[in-house]
Amino acid sequence: MKMEDKQLEQLFRGENEAGKLDHVIRAVDVRKVYTMGDSETHALAGVSLDVRRGEYLSIMGPSGSGKSTFFNMVGGLDKPTEGKVYIDQVDIAQLDPYELAWLRCRKVGYIFQTFNLIQVMSCIENVTLPMAFAGMDSEEARDKGIEILERVGLGDRALHKPAEMSGGQQQRVAIARALANSPDILLADEPTGNLDLKTGQEIITLFSKLREELGVTIITATHDLKMLKSSDRIVWIEDGLITRVSKPEDMQIELADIEGE
Amino acid sequence: MKIAEHLEFSTFNFQSSMETIGTQVRLPFKRALAIAVSGIRIRLGRSLVTVSGVVLGIAFLMSNLTGQIVKTALSEEREQSQRVDMMMSLVNAEVGSLEDRTVAVAAFGRVTATDLAFVGRVNSSGPALFRAHGLDRSGLTAVSLQELGKDADLVFVMGDAASASISLQELTAGMASPLVLDTQADREYTGEVGDGIRREPFFGKQAEDMKEEAEVAARTERFRVTWILVISLLVTVVTVANALLMSVTERFREIGTMKCLGALSKFIRRLFLIESALIGMAGSVCGALVGAALTMVIYGAMYGFGKVLLSIHYGQLLLAAVVAVVCGSILSMAAAVYPARVASRMVPADALRSTV
Numbered sequence: 001m002k003m004e005d006k007q008l009e010q011l012f013r014g015e016n017e018a019g020k021l022d023h024v025i026r027a028v029d030v031r032k033v034y035t036m037g038d039s040e041t042h043a044l045a046g047v048s049l050d051v052r053r054g055e056y057l058s059i060m061g062p063s064g065s066g067k068s069t070f071f072n073m074v075g076g077l078d079k080p081t082e083g084k085v086y087i088d089q090v091d092i093a094q095l096d097p098y099e100l101a102w103l104r105c106r107k108v109g110y111i112f113q114t115f116n117l118i119q120v121m122s123c124i125e126n127v128t129l130p131m132a133f134a135g136m137d138s139e140e141a142r143d144k145g146i147e148i149l150e151r152v153g154l155g156d157r158a159l160h161k162p163a164e165m166s167g168g169q170q171q172r173v174a175i176a177r178a179l180a181n182s183p184d185i186l187l188a189d190e191p192t193g194n195l196d197l198k199t200g201q202e203i204i205t206l207f208s209k210l211r212e213e214l215g216v217t218i219i220t221a222t223h224d225l226k227m228l229k230s231s232d233r234i235v236w237i238e239d240g241l242i243t244r245v246s247k248p249e250d251m252q253i254e255l256a257d258i259e260g261e
Numbered sequence: 262m263k264i265a266e267h268l269e270f271s272t273f274n275f276q277s278s279m280e281t282i283g284t285q286v287r288l289p290f291k292r293a294l295a296i297a298v299s300g301i302r303i304r305l306g307r308s309l310v311t312v313s314g315v316v317l318g319i320a321f322l323m324s325n326l327t328g329q330i331v332k333t334a335l336s337e338e339r340e341q342s343q344r345v346d347m348m349m350s351l352v353n354a355e356v357g358s359l360e361d362r363t364v365a366v367a368a369f370g371r372v373t374a375t376d377l378a379f380v381g382r383v384n385s386s387g388p389a390l391f392r393a394h395g396l397d398r399s400g401l402t403a404v405s406l407q408e409l410g411k412d413a414d415l416v417f418v419m420g421d422a423a424s425a426s427i428s429l430q431e432l433t434a435g436m437a438s439p440l441v442l443d444t445q446a447d448r449e450y451t452g453e454v455g456d457g458i459r460r461e462p463f464f465g466k467q468a469e470d471m472k473e474e475a476e477v478a479a480r481t482e483r484f485r486v487t488w489i490l491v492i493s494l495l496v497t498v499v500t501v502a503n504a505l506l507m508s509v510t511e512r513f514r515e516i517g518t519m520k521c522l523g524a525l526s527k528f529i530r531r532l533f534l535i536e537s538a539l540i541g542m543a544g545s546v547c548g549a550l551v552g553a554a555l556t557m558v559i560y561g562a563m564y565g566f567g568k569v570l571l572s573i574h575y576g577q578l579l580l581a582a583v584v585a586v587v588c589g590s591i592l593s594m595a596a597a598v599y600p601a602r603v604a605s606r607m608v609p610a611d612a613l614r615s616t617v
Contacts, residue, residue: 099284129522
């Protein structure tokens with residue numbers, strides 16, 4: 001890693017322009033080893049990263065780079081073999097199952113490539129499920145659910161089942177569900193991976209809008225170069241290590257090249 | 262490395278913000294029930310297959326229980342009629358045919374069903390006169406104890422009272438050759454036994470050795486049936502467990518998603534236990550009905566429907582049904598313990614990675 005560049009270093013630490021720190025996520029030398037029989041796979045070989053509150057961060061990397069593994073650590077879905085992950089300055093390795101569930105329920109909203117809506121339930125039921133897990137009573141949850149669905153542009157589809165909707169609509173429902181308990185962090189794993197270009201663009205626009213309106217921190221793992229433009233920082237992961245941290249401005253030339261093709 | 266120094270610097274305040282993490286609430290049972298029910302509804306095909314496994318097992322259990330009840334009832338009836346036959350043959354040996362005779366019966370205390378059946382048989386064997394004391398509901402001419410013996414050829418005494426409220430002399434007053442047939446050999450009468458009064462014990466008794474033999478056979482049969490029942494119920498448990506495991510695999514992603522949304526492992530476990538309990542209950546109720554109905558039809562075809570329906574103790578049948586339903590529900594929940602554990606222990610990240 002070349003860290004001579006002062007500005008890049010500041011960027012890497014997640015400092016804002018004034019050099020002030022407000023980290024919502026901190027990963028410190030995170031390692032993850034998967035043991036399969038005799039062979040060990042180092043999915044993450046020591047990744048450190050701080051994420052500022054309200055930041056829009058994209059994680060880039062080829063498949064098998066450890067991107068998804070890092071993602072799971074940051075979201076409290078998996079525990080690191082070594083190193084620490086802090087969410088709101090709490091070491092998630094120290095949380096008991098109840099606290100972990102609480103964290104997944106209220107601090108983090110998850111968005112998946114395959115939407116992962118519960119097929120049995122209607123839109124509104126999907127959206128209110130995390131609220132039910134948070135102990136909200138069902139009428140209040142319903143009102144809030146409708147409000148969020150309206151926010152993502154699906155106010156009139158509340159009673160539809162996921163199977164009756166297009167991919168883009170399903171992803172919007174998934175986003176609404178992720179927002180159910182007003183989380184600090186939205187984690188999106190390849191959110192546009194299963195969508196066509198136009199729909200993908202709509203989802204990206206929606207992310208930017210949510211970030212502006214709600215001040216939520218957004219972290220996406222993606223292959224999609226379009227997503228990079230709207231992010232504040234781009235982190236490149238390869239072979240379980242961060243190889244590069246850049247700003248979208250630095251990418252503009254590259255992007256223009258790609259789009260020009 | 263510069264970065265590492267910096268990171269250490271800013272970790273110091275993490276203790277103070279520990280209270281930002283709360284503890285997840287437990288969902289009310291109603292909510293879990295609603296989710297479980299909708300889960301069953303959407304996977305109705307699979308659920309029905311699971312239910313049918315329970316239905317088969319419990320129907321088999323219930324048909325055995327019902328069979329036992331019907332058999333007992335029928336054999337009780339047969340035993341009773343055998344006893345009455347025996348009593349009648351004793352009577353016939355004493356006095357010959359009862360046709361056109363004058364007969365009387367006195368009851369002290371409660372009378373048995375066999376005694377009543379015997380009275381009915383005597384009544385239908387054509388006596389000229391048959392009167393009774395203490396058998397108000399028999400439909401016989403009721404007379405006082407003192408008048409009972411008048412011109413009678415024979416007096417029966419029955420009932421469970423240890424002593425009669427009359428002397429034998431008074432009871433047999435007016436009889437040409439006093440003969441008393443008493444179902445209790447040691448019943449006490451007031452006063453002394455007068456001369457010329459014959460008092461004979463008579464009661465239908467099954468030969469003891471026959472009874473013993475039947476009991477040994479019944480015990481062997483019961484052991485065999487229990488063995489088959491246990492095996493068949495175990496098969497049911499394995500079937501349900503297998504179906505639920507399949508269902509867990511099928512729902513890997515759904516379970517993982519729920520965990521990401523903040524579901525506790527306990528909640529996931531509960532979901533599967535409720536689902537299995539519902540399947541168990543539905544299956545057992547159907548199984549109990551099918552088993553009981555089928556068995557009654559089979560016995561009815563063999564021994565006559567009227568006889569079967571009349572002789573059954575319905576209280577016992579209801580009890581058997583309750584036993585079968587409780588048994589089915591408990592076994593079904595037992596079958597869910599392992600699949601529910603598999604589901605609840607799933608790491609959410611693993612669940613999401615799977616492409617099942």
